[in-house]
Amino acid sequence: MTVSDADLAAVEQQLGRTPRGVVAIAARCPCGCPAVVRTLPRLPNGTPFPTTFYATCPRLTGAISTLEASGLMREMSQRLQEDPELSAAYRRAHEDYLRRRAELGEVPEIDGISAGGMPDRVKCLHVLVAHSLAVGPGINPLGDEALAALPQWWANGCCGVQG
Structure with missing residues (x-):
């Protein structure tokens, strides 16, 4: 995998800081413009980083x-407790996330820990939407649902880099 210098510069401008482990x-x-980056499970400074898919577009x-x-x-977390099919699909999303992270390397400190609250609750829609955008529909049901609820954030022109 490679990422271009131009993309890294765009992400740096989006984040307002140097991106790490992209x-x-x-x-x-x-x-x-970049919307989601894929990051290493261990950042260059040695810190474990469970967030494999990280949304960068400010809009x-x-x-x-x-x-x-x-x-x-809160509503999604409640539905997870009440709907066994949704809970099973969300657990599969968690397993997909772990599998994709393991492709980049093993980090024992975060073994079995995905991100966004998976597999039992929802604590970060940013992670779930980033996962859905990165892997496509049908993998993360709650990420797909949140993505569908978003407005067209790009509608007013380029969403990212200003010259």
Whole structure:
């Protein structure tokens, strides 16, 4: 896997800091800018980093934050407790996340820990949406649901890099 210098520069501008451990652009916004990066499970400074798929687009992350503030995570977590089929699908999403992270290397400190609250609760829609954008629909049911609830964050032009 490789990531271009131009993409790393775009992500740096999006984040306002140097990106760490990026190995790929996992998803792009419709305008072409990076939306989600794929990161190493151990950052260059040695820190374990369970968030394999990390949303970088400021408009995307802002829209996701608005969803989080609406109480959607609490409602999703409640549904996980009540709906065995949804719970099983979310557990499969957790296993998919772990498998994809393991492709980048094993980190014993975070073994079995995915991100976003998976597999038992929802604690970060940013991770779930990033996972859905990176791997496509049908893998993370709650990520797909949150993604469908988002407005078109890219609608007013390029969502990322300003010259």
